[in-house]
Amino acid sequence: MLGSNSIERFFIEVGDLSYFTKRFFKEVFSRPFEFKEFLRQCYNIGNRSLLLVGVTAFIIGLVITLQTRPTLQEFGAESWMPSMVSISIIREIGPVIIALTFAGRIASGIGAELGSMRVTEQIDAMEVSGTNPFKYLVITRILATTLMLPILVIIGDAIALYGSYIIENLKGDVSFRLYFNKALNALAFGDLVPATIKTFFFGFAIGLVGCFKGYYCEKGTVGVGLAANSAVVFASMLLFILDFIAVFITDIFFEI
Amino acid sequence: MTNRNDIQKKQSTKGNPIIKIENLMKSFGDNAVLKGFNLELYEGENLVIMGKSGSGKSVMIKCLIGLMEPDSGYIEIMGRDLSRLSRSDLDELRTEVGFLFQGSALYDSMTVRENLEFPLRRHKHKFGIVEDTTPLVEEALKNVGLLDAINLMPAELSGGMKRRIALARTLILKPKIILYDEPTSGLDPITSKEIIELMRNIQKQYKTSSLIITHDVDCARVVAERMILLVDGINYAEGTYNELASAQDKKIKAFFKH
Numbered sequence: 403m404l405g406s407n408s409i410e411r412f413f414i415e416v417g418d419l420s421y422f423t424k425r426f427f428k429e430v431f432s433r434p435f436e437f438k439e440f441l442r443q444c445y446n447i448g449n450r451s452l453l454l455v456g457v458t459a460f461i462i463g464l465v466i467t468l469q470t471r472p473t474l475q476e477f478g479a480e481s482w483m484p485s486m487v488s489i490s491i492i493r494e495i496g497p498v499i500i501a502l503t504f505a506g507r508i509a510s511g512i513g514a515e516l517g518s519m520r521v522t523e524q525i526d527a528m529e530v531s532g533t534n535p536f537k538y539l540v541i542t543r544i545l546a547t548t549l550m551l552p553i554l555v556i557i558g559d560a561i562a563l564y565g566s567y568i569i570e571n572l573k574g575d576v577s578f579r580l581y582f583n584k585a586l587n588a589l590a591f592g593d594l595v596p597a598t599i600k601t602f603f604f605g606f607a608i609g610l611v612g613c614f615k616g617y618y619c620e621k622g623t624v625g626v627g628l629a630a631n632s633a634v635v636f637a638s639m640l641l642f643i644l645d646f647i648a649v650f651i652t653d654i655f656f657e658i
Numbered sequence: 659m660t661n662r663n664d665i666q667k668k669q670s671t672k673g674n675p676i677i678k679i680e681n682l683m684k685s686f687g688d689n690a691v692l693k694g695f696n697l698e699l700y701e702g703e704n705l706v707i708m709g710k711s712g713s714g715k716s717v718m719i720k721c722l723i724g725l726m727e728p729d730s731g732y733i734e735i736m737g738r739d740l741s742r743l744s745r746s747d748l749d750e751l752r753t754e755v756g757f758l759f760q761g762s763a764l765y766d767s768m769t770v771r772e773n774l775e776f777p778l779r780r781h782k783h784k785f786g787i788v789e790d791t792t793p794l795v796e797e798a799l800k801n802v803g804l805l806d807a808i809n810l811m812p813a814e815l816s817g818g819m820k821r822r823i824a825l826a827r828t829l830i831l832k833p834k835i836i837l838y839d840e841p842t843s844g845l846d847p848i849t850s851k852e853i854i855e856l857m858r859n860i861q862k863q864y865k866t867s868s869l870i871i872t873h874d875v876d877c878a879r880v881v882a883e884r885m886i887l888l889v890d891g892i893n894y895a896e897g898t899y900n901e902l903a904s905a906q907d908k909k910i911k912a913f914f915k916h
């Protein structure tokens with residue numbers, strides 16, 4: 403059973419995160435804009451995650467197809483494979499698994515980076531030199547994760563479908579054109595748009611939590627490890643909550 | 659040791675203080691760290707604040723530069739009340755006040771050149787519009803004797819070199835005041851002497867006023883024109899090094915034991 407201290411700490415954490423979010427929205431539109439640093443973060447964050455996301459997505463495509471094929475075969479419904487795989491990957495599996503992979507890599511990276519900057523007084527040095535560290539370090543990273551995750555998810559979805567096509571081609575002798583025709587024809591507006599929109603929120607949540615944990619890191623080097631670790635745990639938990647909300651709203655508007 | 663009235667008489671000949679702190683208080687929960695600290699730093703002066711670890715020296719200096727908010731008290735830098743400054747005014751004022759951090763605080767992900775260029779990005783106007791900052795960077799590095807390190811990363815530097823580069827980064831905006839937070843801590847005696855010598859040269863060359871926080875008696879002996887002993891969050895004693903070193907008070911004597 404959770405103790406009252408844990409519950410209290412949890413609510414304090416949520417409160418602090420809310421203030422942090424409020425500060426983000428207050429400062430994101432005010433000058434000066436750190437555009438160059440934002441682009442650098444986009445490159446770093448996108449580039450650093452591309453290989454991992456690509457490999458993960460490819461394996462997801464392979465595994466889903468391999469595991470589902472025997473069941474569909476039993477009912478003589480192998481021809482439904484491309485549409486089934488595309489809908490499940492685009493709607494849910496792609497965004498969630500890629501976001502979780504991204505959280506593992508980026509939220510922990512940001513948490514550790516900002517945490518070590520905090521404990522070695524680099525953030526204070528930035529403040530003293532007349533640069534707003536919140537704008538330079540936090541806002542640029544949150545915007546970069548918000549923008550990069552949807553792009554990575556789109557790339558990852560395509561790679562996952564390609565992985566699925568390879569299995570279908572090997573086992574069922576399906577051509578590239580036929581597979582992707584079936585896969586893409588099965589998708590509707592209600593599959594693509596909500597799934598893409600929710601990835602912006604996932605990206606925002608991952609950047610926000612990573613920055614929050616790192617920016618307020620305490621207790622020296624031990625704190626840096628804790629910041630990195632708790633950033634991943636908190637971000638992953640938040641992803642599932644956001645996913646539930648996104649699916650709930652999508653269900654209301656698109657009747658999935 | 660001189661009493662506070664004598665010091666104030668001497669100081670009245672020096673004009674207005676460039677930094678003034680009155681009745682500064684700061685607590686963390688139930689732990690009162692500063693309990694009414696006072697300070698006046700005059701133009702061109704080297705003032706050393708000595709105190710044991712945990713006596714509130716670093717907290718005081720962080721309140722002074724606006725990194726921490728005091729619970730109460732008055733802080734004035736170059737005639738401006740710190741509590742009334744907007745963010746942009748504070749940033750502007752900070753170009754006149756350099757801060758050397760205890761652990762150097764160099765940006766790990768940047769080269770030495772980028773570290774030195776960083777403070778210039780918001781304050782180029784101080785030197786006119788400078789597109790090419792290389793001359794300014796090279797001048798600052800030459801003054802600390804590390805021009806060759808311009809393209810190195812902080813991880814490739816020794817502790818003493820890091821401290822020198824941090825000092826060069828502090829100097830690049832040509833501040834009128836430099837705040838040193840434990841400038842010799844963690845350094846071997848030879849490197850400490852080099853840093854102390856460098857601090858003296860910089861003061862002569864840039865004509866800065868310096869506020870030095872340290873528990874290093876050797877550093878205080880060489881650098882201090884005046885000293886304040888910070889004990890239990892208050893000014894326990896003030897005077898020159900010789901005055902304090904020859905005092906009979908037990909608490910003061912404890913500072914000067916080797």
